[in-house]
Amino acid sequence: MIDLQLKKRLTGAGGDIFLQIDCQMQSGEIVGIYGPSGAGKSSILRMLAGLMVPDQGFIQVGEEVWLDTSKGINLRPQHRNIGMVFQEYSLFPNMTVLQNLEFAMEKGADRKLTKEMLEIIGMRELADQRPQLLSGGQKQRVALARAMLRQPKLLLLDEPLSALDREMRKNLQQYILQFHRDFHLSTLIVSHDAAEITRMSERLWVLENGSFVYDGESNLYFT
Amino acid sequence: MLETAPFYLTVKLAFLTTIILFVLGVPLGYWLAFSRFRVKFMVEALVSLPLVLPPTVLGFYLLLAFSPENALGKFLDTYFDLRLVFTFPGLVVASVIYSLPFMVQPLKSGFTSIPKAWLDAAYTMGKSRRVTLRKVLLPNMKNAMLTGGVLTFAHTVGEFGVILMVGGNIPNETRVISVAIYNEVEAMNYGVANTYSLILVGFSFLVLMVTYFINHQKNSLLTYD
Numbered sequence: 220m221i222d223l224q225l226k227k228r229l230t231g232a233g234g235d236i237f238l239q240i241d242c243q244m245q246s247g248e249i250v251g252i253y254g255p256s257g258a259g260k261s262s263i264l265r266m267l268a269g270l271m272v273p274d275q276g277f278i279q280v281g282e283e284v285w286l287d288t289s290k291g292i293n294l295r296p297q298h299r300n301i302g303m304v305f306q307e308y309s310l311f312p313n314m315t316v317l318q319n320l321e322f323a324m325e326k327g328a329d330r331k332l333t334k335e336m337l338e339i340i341g342m343r344e345l346a347d348q349r350p351q352l353l354s355g356g357q358k359q360r361v362a363l364a365r366a367m368l369r370q371p372k373l374l375l376l377d378e379p380l381s382a383l384d385r386e387m388r389k390n391l392q393q394y395i396l397q398f399h400r401d402f403h404l405s406t407l408i409v410s411h412d413a414a415e416i417t418r419m420s421e422r423l424w425v426l427e428n429g430s431f432v433y434d435g436e437s438n439l440y441f442t
Numbered sequence: 443m444l445e446t447a448p449f450y451l452t453v454k455l456a457f458l459t460t461i462i463l464f465v466l467g468v469p470l471g472y473w474l475a476f477s478r479f480r481v482k483f484m485v486e487a488l489v490s491l492p493l494v495l496p497p498t499v500l501g502f503y504l505l506l507a508f509s510p511e512n513a514l515g516k517f518l519d520t521y522f523d524l525r526l527v528f529t530f531p532g533l534v535v536a537s538v539i540y541s542l543p544f545m546v547q548p549l550k551s552g553f554t555s556i557p558k559a560w561l562d563a564a565y566t567m568g569k570s571r572r573v574t575l576r577k578v579l580l581p582n583m584k585n586a587m588l589t590g591g592v593l594t595f596a597h598t599v600g601e602f603g604v605i606l607m608v609g610g611n612i613p614n615e616t617r618v619i620s621v622a623i624y625n626e627v628e629a630m631n632y633g634v635a636n637t638y639s640l641i642l643v644g645f646s647f648l649v650l651m652v653t654y655f656i657n658h659q660k661n662s663l664l665t666y667d
Contacts, residue, residue, distance in 0.1 A: 312582060
């Protein structure tokens with residue numbers, strides 16, 4: 220179970236909004252966060268990852284408390300067991316595909332896993348390429364694989380598909396769902412694409428002006 | 443008579459200054475690029491001060507500070523047996539201060555040019571700031587490092603005012619090439635001054651040409667595109 224209570228004043232292009240959410244998700248669930256841009260969707264993921272600090276908040280994942288502002292607890296991103304994929308491609312150009320994957324591993328971890336991961340995403344032949352030479356879809360596949368290598372409890376996907384064309388999207392959606400199932404993850408996916416989010420997630424949180432206005436089944440919201 | 447010592451001193455000074463400024467410039471540039479410290483602008487102004495000050499002003503105050511008559515100079519003299527006025531180590535310290543902006547500014551722009559998502563990705567993969575700096579940031583800003591290094595080196599080679607103030611004109615100790623030229627002109631040895639000067643012009647041109655050549659080439663030396 221993941222318990223999430225966050226309060227934060229966000230300054231955006233359209234003025235300040237006050238983000239205030241209080242929600243829970245079961246482990247193993249895949250939840251979509253949907254809403255207009257600037258509503259604070261990405262900020263929620265960033266606060267979960269520890270990349271942004273809320274004004275007030277509490278985050279508990281399983282037995283672990285990651286954040287409790289009332290007690291001054293705030294785990295650094297490095298100590299939160301998460302995998303995150305960003306909208307912008309975030310592969311490192313100074314490393315090959317394989318080196319990008321190996322970078323994610325803990326020191327002394329089994330290197331066999333990176334090879335297996337390359338097999339899973341079907342990119343064994345491209346292991347020694349630099350990421351700049353890959354297509355957008357291939358880049359995001361590597362980024363997804365890289366996020367998985369640390370065997371996270373929680374997978375955070377911040378509009379990971381929005382820069383891709385339709386074919387690539389479908390292909391990547393399959394990988395995400397497969398990883399979610401095979402690695403027993405809890406997954407949060409942010410998107411502003413209604414069709415995509417219905418396909419990906421059973422449960423939906425709709426964010427408007429900083430608070431959730433809907434929490435329920437995805438397909439019911441859009442019909 | 444043409445001597446080799448001024449050349450040797452100049453290259454040694456420029457080389458040491460560049461190395462020291464790399465060590466200082468990386469953390470300082472990093473801090474200037476990423477810190478949200480409220481009075482950062484004050485530090486930025488301080489770092490850039492040598493750009494606008496006449497070298498003689500800087501040299502004058504360094505001379506006062508290094509003097510064994512005064513607190514800092516006395517402290518260094520008593521506890522470290524270090525004399526910074528009219529000595530080569532003094533020139534190194536003065537050059538480091540004088541060339542600081544030439545190293546820090548390019549490095550700061552280098553850090554700023556790295557996409558924020560790369561840092562976020564590395565942190566969520568459990569990598570510390572230090573590892574991220576070494577494995578992700580620095581390898582992707584070789585351009586900035588080359589620019590900072592070359593500018594610092596060339597600027598130190600071209601120093602005159604600060605050196606004359608802090609180091610004076612002592613053969614084999616502080617008489618670098620720019621001071622040697624001044625010395626020869628004072629003694630009306632225009633021929634020797636001309637030879638020194640021509641060598642300096644040739645050297646400076648060559649260094650800048652090579653730098654711009656490497657920078658213009660989109661080659662694997664600097665970028666990964």
